[in-house]
Amino acid sequence: MQIVCGTFTLTTKPERADWNEEVPLDTLRAGFEDYGDKFLSVVKLAEKPRVWQVRAMPVIPTWIKANVALLGDAAHAMFPTYGQGFAMGLKDAAALATLLPGGTKASQIPARLKAS
Numbered sequence: 001m002q003i004v005c006g007t008f009t010l011t012t013k014p015e016r017a018d019w020n021e022e023v024p025l026d027t028l029r030a031g032f033e034d035y036g037d038k039f040l041s042v043v044k045l046a047e048k049p050r051v052w053q054v055r056a057m058p059v060i061p062t063w064i065k066a067n068v069a070l071l072g073d074a075a076h077a078m079f080p081t082y083g084q085g086f087a088m089g090l091k092d093a094a095a096l097a098t099l100l101p102g103g104t105k106a107s108q109i110p111a112r113l114k115a116s
Contacts, residue, residue, distance in 0.1 A: 020050045020051060020052045020053065021050065021051055022048055022049070022050055023049050023050065023051050024049075025044075025046060025049060027049070027051075028043060028046055028049035029043060029044065052079070054079075057077045063075045064113065069092075069096065071088075071089045071092040071093060071096075072085050072086065072088045072089025072090075072092060073085040073088065073089070075088070075092065076088045076092075099112050099113060100112060
């Protein structure tokens with residue numbers, strides 16, 4: 001079983017190449033020392049705790065270029081542990097299917113996307 005628990009802390013360290021790294025158990029436990037005993041009993045079972053970097057994505061003017069559109073995690077960056085990549089991709093695909101129904105001509109696409 002995998003259990004994910006997290007807290008957020010700001011850091012002034014420059015970004016590293018690794019997006020996550022293993023940390024000592026004491027580091028993990030220190031982040032949850034004020035939590036209840038039942039929760040801490042689960043935290044203490046951790047074998048290889050990791051720290052993930054949270055990064056802000058730069059804003060891009062559009063998710064569409066030529067005949068390519070970003071969907072799902074590519075457009076909506078989020079933690080892999082949220083389990084939402086497929087859901088976001090499906091939602092995005094459904095929105096595009098609504099905006100661009102069968103029979104839509106290529107010349108109509110820019111106007112349909114801008115109107116929305």
